[in-house]
Amino acid sequence: MILQNKFLKNDEYPPSEDTFFIANNIENEKGNYALDVGSGSGYLTKLLLENFSFVVGTDVNYHVLQHQSSYKTPNLICCNGSDALKIKFDFIVCNLPYLATDEILDVATDGGAEGFEIPKNIFDSVLKNLKESGKFIFVTSSLSNYQKLIDYAQTLGFRTRIIAKKKLFFEELILVEAIN
Ligand SMILES: C[S@@+](CC[C@H](N)C(=O)[O-])C[C@H]1O[C@@H](n2cnc3c(N)ncnc32)[C@H](O)[C@@H]1O
Numbered sequence: 001m002i003l004q005n006k007f008l009k010n011d012e013y014p015p016s017e018d019t020f021f022i023a024n025n026i027e028n029e030k031g032n033y034a035l036d037v038g039s040g041s042g043y044l045t046k047l048l049l050e051n052f053s054f055v056v057g058t059d060v061n062y063h064v065l066q067h068q069s070s071y072k073t074p075n076l077i078c079c080n081g082s083d084a085l086k087i088k089f090d091f092i093v094c095n096l097p098y099l100a101t102d103e104i105l106d107v108a109t110d111g112g113a114e115g116f117e118i119p120k121n122i123f124d125s126v127l128k129n130l131k132e133s134g135k136f137i138f139v140t141s142s143l144s145n146y147q148k149l150i151d152y153a154q155t156l157g158f159r160t161r162i163i164a165k166k167k168l169f170f171e172e173l174i175l176v177e178a179i180n
Pocket residue numbers: 013014015016018019037038039040041042043044058059060061064079080081082095096097107108109118121122
């Protein structure tokens with residue numbers, strides 16, 4: 001996927017409701033290799049460092065990675081999904097850009113048609129980087145076609161289950177565990 005620079009805003013996505021929702025649900029995960037796809041501020045990447053020995057964060061937005069400050073971590077790679085990586089991870093987390101949008105105007109939040117297009121692209125990328133029986137956790141929303149996304153993860157061979165939900169004022173966040 002080639003993204004034009006105009007969609008890569010310089011502002012980082014600050015740790016938000018969805019970030020904290022994910023953080024609360026992954027804080028007890030442990031292992032050797034962990035990946036945070038769409039690292040943004042680095043909040044989740046840094047959290048993973050507490051319980052994993054080797055942690056990588058990726059983001060399509062180089063500017064955001066370059067300017068991580070409060071939650072800076074050592075292994076940051078600018079790429080789509082995990083395209084640049086050959087490592088097999090025990091655990092992968094992604095605070096997806098899940099909003100259903102006609103166009104991708106902001107890569108931090110816009111998921112494209114039905115909130116499926118960009119998440120699908122990320123799933124296709126991370127599949128090769130998950131160890132056998134590894135765990136992939138992603139967030140989606142009642143504002144997108146989350147069932148289509150879950151069904152797609154299953155067609156890729158993942159066993160999925162919804163592990164948590166959180167009602168916000170205007171949407172419900174849905175956290176999904178996918179095991180291969
Ligand atoms: C909703 S923000 C989450 C940021 C941070 N992980 C958090 O939880 O606060 C999504 C992040 O994913 C990045 N992103 C969007 N599309 C991506 C892709 N195809 N591959 C890698 N990163 C992507 C965006 O630049 C943005 O930093």
